[in-house]
Amino acid sequence: xxxxxxxxxxxxxxxxxxxxxxxxxxxxxxxxxxxxxxxxxxxxxxxxxxxxxxxxxxxxxxxxxxxxxxxxxxxxxxxxxxx
Amino acid sequence: xxxxxxxxxxxxxxxxxxxxxxxxxxxxxxxxxxxxxxxxxxxxxxxxxxxxxxxxxxxxxxxxxxxxxxxxxxxxxxxxxxxxxxxxxxxxxxxxxxxxxxxxxxxxxxxxxxxxxxxxxxxxxxxxxxxxxxxxxxxxxxxxxxxxxxxx
Numbered sequence: 001x002x003x004x005x006x007x008x009x010x011x012x013x014x015x016x017x018x019x020x021x022x023x024x025x026x027x028x029x030x031x032x033x034x035x036x037x038x039x040x041x042x043x044x045x046x047x048x049x050x051x052x053x054x055x056x057x058x059x060x061x062x063x064x065x066x067x068x069x070x071x072x073x074x075x076x077x078x079x080x081x082x083x
Numbered sequence: 084x085x086x087x088x089x090x091x092x093x094x095x096x097x098x099x100x101x102x103x104x105x106x107x108x109x110x111x112x113x114x115x116x117x118x119x120x121x122x123x124x125x126x127x128x129x130x131x132x133x134x135x136x137x138x139x140x141x142x143x144x145x146x147x148x149x150x151x152x153x154x155x156x157x158x159x160x161x162x163x164x165x166x167x168x169x170x171x172x173x174x175x176x177x178x179x180x181x182x183x184x185x186x187x188x189x190x191x192x193x194x195x196x197x198x199x200x201x202x203x204x205x206x207x208x209x210x211x212x213x214x215x216x217x218x219x220x221x222x223x224x225x226x227x228x229x230x231x232x233x234x235x
Contacts, residue, residue, distance in 0.1 A: 059142035079223030082208025
């Protein structure tokens with residue numbers, strides 16, 4: 001699964017994207033965040049407060065309970081500040 | 084609707100050319116409303132030398148297009164244009180430009196506000212400040228979330 005990161009999430013993780021093998025027990029966006037937190041200190045810190053993290057599946061906004069089955073790209077980013 | 088533009092660019096926005104394109108999009112245009120969002124010289128009371136705008140390519144365009152589409156369903160628009168800059172933007176420069184055209188002003192005014200309100204909260208762009216002693220990501224504003232209430 002391709003995962004992309006933006007803004008301070010990208011900076012804290014020091015990567016803009018990565019390919020990961022998700023265990024089959026990981027079914028939702030919330031599960032992905034929980035699983036990422038187990039991958040190291042920088043992930044734990046970056047995903048410390050899930051309330052300030054937004055997610056998208058294949059470039060569409062989704063909520064933490066969204067199922068990831070069939071997704072080809074998952075994105076995590078802070079609340080948006082454009083305009 | 085004949086003219087519809089959604090563009091993300093690294094270059095300065097030529098508001099005159101953008102406004103002209105929308106005004107001449109065709110149909111019975113009687114009103115064009117334009118909005119320019121400009122980089123302020125200070126953020127939370129601290130002077131900044133620039134903003135850096137980052138976006139999620141593909142999704143940013145898609146989000147804006149979907150809200151232009153929703154505006155079209157809600158108001159009788161004859162044209163709409165949204166141009167958003169990314170990269171380094173200095174105070175006084177335009178970050179975002181929205182133009183809407185309709186036969187009468189009410190639809191054009193409301194559609195421009197609607198598009199901006201949704202762009203602020205759902206289009207994936209992020210601002211980081213440069214200068215002011217430190218570099219920092221700009222926090223999202225609750226006021227922007229509240230602005231959506233009136234369209235529900």
